[in-house]
């Protein structure tokens with residue numbers, strides 16, 4: 001048997017069935033508690049792992065995507081209020097146990113929240129706007145995204161809570177099937193515990209990551225499976241990927257007829273990956289125009305980088 005065929009035979013084709021991420025494969029997922037507002041303004045928590053970044057750049061806003069059973073409390077509350085909090089819980093056995101309890105279908109918010117071990121506190125939106133009601137955030141979370149459902153996408157504005165959801169269904173936002181819903185959630189705020197806020201602003205090390213469990217979902221019809229956090233490892237980008245000074249000089253000289261870069265300025269840009277070079281050069285030119293600069297120096301590049309870092313801090 002030839003080597004190629006032998007190696008392919010190591011893979012077996014598996015039937016793709018409902019919930020394929022946990023029934024037909026091994027898919028690593030986050031563990032989040034979604035906080036939503038009930039009719040009596042109480043915050044209810046539901047466990048959700050199918051919650052991933054959706055709009056990450058180049059749009060007017062940033063967004064997450066949540067895949068959700070449409071008969072859940074979470075789905076009903078998002079349809080009614082459009083608001084939620086995504087609370088990422090750290091790796092502790094007792095927290096995951098509680099997440100599994102909060103993930104048991106059929107309990108009313110009152111039943112599940114009665115003896116909930118998590119502490120609910122006001123988020124930034126409540127502090128910024130006391131006259132409006134927002135779901136609370138989980139104090140034990142290492143980070144929380146405060147979100148608003150973008151119901152204008154896929155014409156989902158008229159979706160309301162029903163006993164049974166009949167066709168037609170949306171493609172990707174709102175009620176999407178007899179049993180399912182998808183919510184594209186605009187991120188209003190990302191709130192990080194101060195220790196991890198510092199990690200992001202001052203640079204991550206092996207020891208300043210939050211402890212994040214990895215959920216593998218409900219398998220074997222008995223258990224939710226997850227792995228404990230272990231320290232992350234850093235892997236440097238390949239050294240031979242640096243672009244040459246000539247490449248930066250060539251690209252920068254063709255960017256703008258009025259604004260030029262010194263050789264030192266070009267040298268400070270050789271670590272920028274080739275595919276991003278034009279974007280970075282354009283942002284330098286935009287800064288130069290705003291500041292009436294005709295020749296961009298290495299000092300200017302430093303100012304531009306510092307400004308970008310400061311903007312990140314403000315955001």
Ligand SMILES: Cc1cc2nc3c(=O)[nH]c(=O)nc-3n(C[C@H](O)[C@H](O)[C@H](O)COP(=O)(O)O)c2cc1C
Nearest residue numbers: 046047048049050068069072073074100103104105
């Ligand atoms: C760790 C964990 C992750 C879960 N992830 C999801 C998910 O991504 N989507 C979903 O519809 N249900 C998920 N479930 C099941 C829901 O938590 C369950 O339907 C629960 O009843 C939802 O609570 P709610 O009705 O208060 O919203 C998960 C359960 C657990 C324990």
